[in-house]
Amino acid sequence: MENEMPQFATQEALETFLKDDTNPQLAEERKQLKSLSLNAEYFTALPPEIAKLVNLELLDLQDSRVSSLPGELGQLSKLRLLDLSNTCIRTLPAELGQLTNLEVLDIQTTNVTELPKVICELTNLQTLVMGNNFIEKIPPEVSQLVNLTKLDLSLSDNVPAGIEQFPRLETLELLAADFPDFPVELTKVKQLKNLNLRYAEVINFPPEFGNLTNLQSLNLSRTIFSELPPEIGKLTNLKTLDLSRCKIKTLPAEIGNLKKLEILLIQQSTLKELPPEIGQLANLEQLYLDHSRLKSLPPEISQLTKLQLLDLNSTEVDLLPPEIGQLQSLELLKCNYLNFKELPKEIQQLQNLQYIVLSNTRLESFPEELLSLANLRGISIKGTRIKELPEELVNLKNLKQLDIEKTSIWEVPDEIENMPGLEIKKPSRAPSIRAQYSRSSLLKTGDVIGNQGVDLDMMGHFGTDTQQEETQVKQTLAIFFDELGFTIKTNTPDETT
Structure with a gap:
């Protein structure tokens, strides 16, 4: 019974469930209830009898028309999550401080104008979501929230003063935030590790941006800035940098200072070239350049000896440089929709390569260079002009996936067909006109x-x-x-x- 969330079609049904003390079955259901969702417009009030739900752990009022909270809410001593987002609530009751087991509080898109001082009593609070409301100042009492590590200010057009007072804040969400200048106040949160500005309207970054030296993850995807500031080079602890769908054309030379960077995403951007300093990213493991306007890879790409994944799908690269053969850790190479007819002979040096995607390229014959890559598990030549498979393919004992769809390879040699565990995606005999x-x-x-x-x-x-x-x-x-x-x-x- 405790796993079943009751469904209330009306406000009256909710009140009956909470107030009826004559029905032993309802009393038992109230006692066992752990999760209650009232996220519908027809819920207009939270009855004081909510206190009867003594084992409630999750209370969701999102999208309801509830405009105030009863003091009895404070009696829900086991409550761990309280979602008030997109409601008409203006104030948080003092009894909120009694919810000492609360871990997540969501007041995003409400009419709340200030955080009550009793918030300091929520000593187990880990996540506070408070974007898109009217809070202008963070009370100093938040310094007592020693377990709060995540703050979500998404959809906001300002950053409340005093944000640096959260003592252990590590993750800051500013999804779709609406401010053209990156707030200087944020640079005071020196312990910040994860910053998400996805969809934000930010254009300019102050010099103080470089003060966020503890950042490990920075998401700038789908933002509208056109130039990555040189201060990026001061974020020397970055491990993940997401520049997807940005309007940048190149990267600053300072990008080479990010010695700890492991994942770099620049797909679906206007990027046209990579600087030579890209080769200084000694710990880079994944590089996503797909659907960008990149025309070529610099020779310095050879220095990325820890690179495991390289995605060049749908770029303007028409020739893989011979230096690619020095990527000794490469396991996945994606070259879908590239305009080349052949692979460099150095590709056969990639002895750790497991998957290669050559779909929809201009290849006219099966690349012999692949026949010496003993660890290959998957090959895609889908949509190419290749007409036959070499019998030597049987020597690739680890091959498990072979995609030859939309080619003119109508006959697969029996030796290949019978390779143990090999799955072959073949072209249709009657392609769709x-x-x-x-x-x-x-x-x-x-x-x-x-x-x-x-x-x-x-x-x-x-x-x-x-x-x-x-x-x-x-x-x-x-x-x-x-x-x-x-x-x-x-x-x-x-x-x-």
Whole structure:
């Protein structure tokens, strides 16, 4: 019974549950109840009888229309989480201080204007969520919250004065915060380890930003700033830096000072180049550059000897440098949608490589360099122009995944087919006409020019083996092209369909 949360369809039903002392079954349910969710607009008040829920640990009033809290709330001595977010509550009762087991308090998007001094009595409080409200000042009493390590000010347009008074604050959430200048007040929280500014409107960083020397994780993804400040180089304890979807074009040279950095994310950004100093990130293990505008990798990439993951998917890199062969710790290399026809011979030096993604590249033959990578477990050449697999592939005894979808590899050698534990994703024998030839792709330059038409090799494009299959494909094409407003000419001795 204690795991079942009662459902109340009305405010009246809630009050009946709490007030009815004539029903022994209800009394027992109240005693056993540990979690109560009242997150609906039809809940307008929290009855004083809430005190009867002596074992309640979680109380969720999010999105309700409750505007005040009864003093009896303080009798819920086992309460660990109290969610008041997005309510009309204006003040927190003094009895709140009696909730000495409370670990999480959420007052985000309320009308609360100040934190009561009794908050200092919440000695087990670990997380305080208070963004997007009217609190302008943090009372000095918060210095007694020795277990509070996380503060969430997301959606805020200001940072309350006195924020540095939280003695052990390690994580600060400023998701979608609305201030163009990074608040100097935040730089006073010297012990801060994790800072999340995702979606924030911040543009400028003060010189004091470099004072956050204990930061280990910094999330600046989807922010609107266009240049990473040089002070980033002073954050020498950073282990994770997220610049995804930012408008930066390059990184400052000071990035090389981040000797402890392990994860760097710059995907889906406007990044065009990496500075030579990238090679100084001696402990970097994961580098995400996918969907950026990166055109090439600097030779210094070879110095990243601890790099385990390199994601270049959908970048503008059209050639892998020979230095890539020096990434001796690399386990996963992702090169989906890159515009290259071959791999550098140095790729065969990556003896720890386990997975390589070469999908939708311009490869026309299976890279022989991969045949010497004994630890390979997965290969994807999906969507390439490769037409056959080398029999030597059987020597890759650890290979478990092989993706050859959307290729013209119609026959897989039996020796490869029978490799123990190998899962092969094969091309369809009858590819979808609509999927491969949408109207937009047919209208690309070079595909259709005026009335010249399109020359299609049925065997090459669709893998037809017999005249009957070819006729069927032509009939399907005729219907499809007719819908697009095109026509297909019938064969003559001098013409091709």
